[in-house]
Amino acid sequence: MPILETRALTIRFGGHVAVNAVSCAFEAGTLTAIVGPNGAGKTTFFNLVSGQLPASDGQVIFKGEDITALGPHLRTRRGLGRAFQLTNLFPNLTVLENVRLAVQARLHPRVDLFSMAARHRELLDAAHGYLDRVSLGHRARTRASVLSHGDQRKLEVALMLALEPDVFMFDEPTAGMSVDEVPVLLDLIEAIKQDTSKTILLVEHKMDVVRRLADRIVVLVNGTLVADGKPAEVVALPVVQEAYLGIRRKEAAHG
Amino acid sequence: MIIDTILSGDRPRSRLLGALLMAAFLALAFAPFLFPGTKALGVASRICIFIVLAASYDIVLGYTGIVSFAHAMFFGIGAYGVAIALSNLPVGWGAIFIGLGGALVVSAVLAVAIGFISLRLRALYFSMMTLALASFALIVATQLRDITGGEDGLTFSLPHLLAVSYRPFAAPVLGVRIDGRIVTYYLVFTAATALFLLMLRIVNSPFGRVLQAIRENEFRAQALGFSVVLHRTLAGTIGALMATCAGALLALVLRYNGPSASLSFEIMVDSILLMTVVGGMGTLYGPLLGAIVIVLAQYYLQPGMAALAEWTDGVPLLPHLFNPDRWLLWLGVLFVLIVYFFPTGLVGRMRGWTEPDE
Structure with a gap:
């Protein structure tokens, strides 16, 4: 049984669907990277799982229990840990x-x-x-x-x-860090990963970090789950090349 | 170690503040002997009561970040509780405790209700709602004449031990004739000291630390697993209960209670709010100093100015500036200057001198 599962998890802001029917199960002891272009709904998805935002539809199942209606403090107490993107x-x-x-x-x-x-x-x-x-x-x-x-x-x-916590949710933990500070954090995440009872969800932009750490990659584009699988397979998918890496290249060209 | 236990580890952290607190404690402890006279005793009692009241407001405003204008209402409930009980029941300690107990229950119920309402309203609207509630309390107190005595309020007698005519000693002690007023003062002083130290313990408890966390970042406190609703409501209730106790003490000192004595907006704004802000929010020692400074100013600024005006008689302009009728103007100037130059209050300023930011 997965430790954490979302079933058709959805949130709408007016007419805009920020996270659209995302169903995804996370097995204990794995590290899943969640990637996608800016505005794909990664942080919003995290907020739905940890309870900072109420879901419009769908469920969050944690340790076999439906926690969709629980406030964030009660989810934390059940073992769902969250580190925020904006400090x-x-x-x-x-x-x-x-x-x-x-x-x-x-x-x-x-x-x-x-x-x-x-x-x-x-x-x-x-x-x-x-x-x-x-x-x-x-x-x-x-x-x-x-x-x-x-x-x-x-x-x-x-x-x-x-x-x-039993589940660690890292939201771009290395964003804005200087190059010499990044290894401290990556080592830390790897140390947590060694403990097979711990589950990690990681939102990360840097593909080298993702490849080094992830057992599995989930790709979100416009709030929809478009790919889910082993890192090597996912990165090779055309949809990912186009939607995620393509946009990253364009950004780099602008930058 | 024993000092840390009494002060709950919350040391003054400034030599000047420590010296001032010590001086204030000794002056209040021996007030009837150091400053004999009815007026001085009244001022000392008022200082003790307002220390508790302003500190209780600091738990709500300074430690939790809730801006409520209904705090005087709880003070009034305490005063009315004792006044109504002593006016209607056989005079005795039983009546005082029944009055206080009833007032505490009413305050607790109201405070919990306010806490739940605050969930539904954003900060500004919540403050407006408390303002409306304070007005409502004032109207109720003035309109329910049969119970509260209306505008005139209630005058009542105290148990024998606290009555003015009570004389425990035949001869004067240290040159002062001990009477029921002095016994009442020591009751107030002891209760105020105990309540202040209790509040100091509460703000330095694990619960108090969570309040500070909520004030700093409510969102994150919740993400750590703390229930913001529970902590906010409990802090509001503790503040309300302490204010109720202060109100009960006021009724004992005045042997009277009416709307202007305990329930008015002047009490809320000119006293409670100013004492907390001038002294320094979120420190508990701040409201203590604020209460002393402001009660002294309220009682002695006017006669002090009269003396100054007389002294400068003949000098152009100055006697007019110091005309005692203008005392409120000077009080206002004093507050504006303090708030402008010491935005963290007197205590914040004193601690700032000793602990520069890292």
């Missing part, structure tokens, strides 16, 4: 506190009014551990808003790691 942090809190909050959400989820947050050492220690994994340990006391773009992306990923 989405708590800007005026410290780097450590950002991660500590994610650890608290997992290890200390009950409403606790009367204990002192600073005395929950186990939460702080765990938070330090996740910061080290994204090599941000030395910035723990810094306010998140003053981090460089690349460091903010790493912190974004650290928040998701701290949730210890």
